[in-house]
Amino acid sequence: MLKLVGVNKRLGEFHLRDIDLAVLPGEYFVILGPTGSGKTVLLETIAGMYPPDAGRIFFAGKEITCLPPEERRIGFVYQDYALFPHLDVRQNILFGLKSRKIPAAAREGKLGEVVQLLGIGHLLARNPSTLSGGEQQRVALARALVTEPQIFLLDEPLSALDPRTREGFQRELQRIHRATGTLTVHVTHDFAEAAFLADRIAVMQRGRLVQVGSPEEIFYRPSSLFTARFVGLRNVFAGEVLEAKGHRLFRAGRLELAVETGFTGPVGCVLHPEHLQLSPTPTGGTTCLPGRVTAVYRRRFYLEVMVDAGEELVLWIPPAGHEHGFHRPPQVGEKVWCVIPPAAVHLFPRSED
Numbered sequence: 001m002l003k004l005v006g007v008n009k010r011l012g013e014f015h016l017r018d019i020d021l022a023v024l025p026g027e028y029f030v031i032l033g034p035t036g037s038g039k040t041v042l043l044e045t046i047a048g049m050y051p052p053d054a055g056r057i058f059f060a061g062k063e064i065t066c067l068p069p070e071e072r073r074i075g076f077v078y079q080d081y082a083l084f085p086h087l088d089v090r091q092n093i094l095f096g097l098k099s100r101k102i103p104a105a106a107r108e109g110k111l112g113e114v115v116q117l118l119g120i121g122h123l124l125a126r127n128p129s130t131l132s133g134g135e136q137q138r139v140a141l142a143r144a145l146v147t148e149p150q151i152f153l154l155d156e157p158l159s160a161l162d163p164r165t166r167e168g169f170q171r172e173l174q175r176i177h178r179a180t181g182t183l184t185v186h187v188t189h190d191f192a193e194a195a196f197l198a199d200r201i202a203v204m205q206r207g208r209l210v211q212v213g214s215p216e217e218i219f220y221r222p223s224s225l226f227t228a229r230f231v232g233l234r235n236v237f238a239g240e241v242l243e244a245k246g247h248r249l250f251r252a253g254r255l256e257l258a259v260e261t262g263f264t265g266p267v268g269c270v271l272h273p274e275h276l277q278l279s280p281t282p283t284g285g286t287t288c289l290p291g292r293v294t295a296v297y298r299r300r301f302y303l304e305v306m307v308d309a310g311e312e313l314v315l316w317i318p319p320a321g322h323e324h325g326f327h328r329p330p331q332v333g334e335k336v337w338c339v340i341p342p343a344a345v346h347l348f349p350r351s352e353d
């Protein structure tokens with residue numbers, strides 16, 4: 001297990017604050033956050049490039065806070081691959097082993113293993129400058145893996161690739177992780193990438209980890225407006241819960257919604273568009289808001305319907321019809337009812353933004 005306890009680091013204006021984190025053996029852990037939130041500084045602190053100002057770091061039960069980087073058994077892959085331009089691919093990969101004084105026969109054996117794992121045998125004699133971005137990334141991964149790291153740190157490893165190559169590489173990283181079982185910490189600002197790869201995600205905001213959980217927890221149960229917006233959720237509202245005639249009411253601007261919650265006061269609210277339903281008539285039993293359709297967009301597997309229900313709501317409904325009676329696409333200007341089952345509503349106390 002990799003454990004950070006109360007880690008703080010100041011660099012100029014930036015402050016990495018009170019980082020408490022436990023990454024389990026074999027876990028694929030993703031740090032997700034916007035540019036400048038401190039993801040790289042956190043990764044470099046784990047790697048030993050920055051000594052923390054306060055706090056301690058442990059790996060496999062031993063304290064490594066003051067251990068020099070080269071004694072940490074860490075494989076680090078950078079965003080820009082950082083291959084040595086004057087060495088060919090083979091020499092690039094072997095570099096990490098040479099500096100560890102590993103005998104030649106063992107070096108060749110390890111080289112053969114990573115070359116096979118990454119499918120780069122045909123590139124060994126090439127110079128890095130002649131490789132595509134994806135090929136360079138394979139070589140960078142091979143160079144890190146050949147040292148058999150106990151911790152694999154990946155800093156935005158796919159951000160320089162085009163979207164299609166990136167998707168292929170996500171599967172590749174997953175395959176490599178399954179093959180090696182190495183504890184991995186991967187930094188990205190892309191929620192889709194995080195959701196695909198991560199066992200767990202930590203969301204980073206201004207030097208702090210503000211939420212740690214499974215991709216499903218982060219997506220369906222964000223704990224802040226920042227996380228909800230950052231992962232791209234729709235129907236995110238800052239409002240408050242009020243007591244009204246023995247019931248609780250969520251209010252944000254002109255949107256009012258009966259809710260079942262233990263919270264009162266300032267809250268954030270997410271209404272998941274795929275859990276909302278559209279009806280041509282009011283339905284009994286479930287919260288139902290009247291509104292008017294303002295736009296309908298045809299997406300690949302669903303219709304995105306925008307409804308003015310006090311505030312604008314987004315609903316994603318099946319295109320071929322709907323259980324509440326829409327057997328044709330709703331029309332712009334049409335009066336409709338937005339059915340809001342309790343499971344579609346996620347409320348959380350609001351203390352920021």
Ligand SMILES: Nc1ncnc2c1ncn2[C@@H]1O[C@H](COP(=O)(O)OP(=O)(O)OP(=O)(O)O)[C@@H](O)[C@H]1O
Pocket residue numbers: 011012013014033034035036037038039040041042189
């Ligand atoms: N050596 C340093 N001295 C002073 N400030 C630094 C230093 N290294 C990083 N910073 C600052 O710390 C903040 C966090 O930087 P960091 O590179 O960790 O962000 P990031 O989340 O990785 O962003 P990106 O996604 O853009 O890579 C930035 O404001 C950066 O300018």
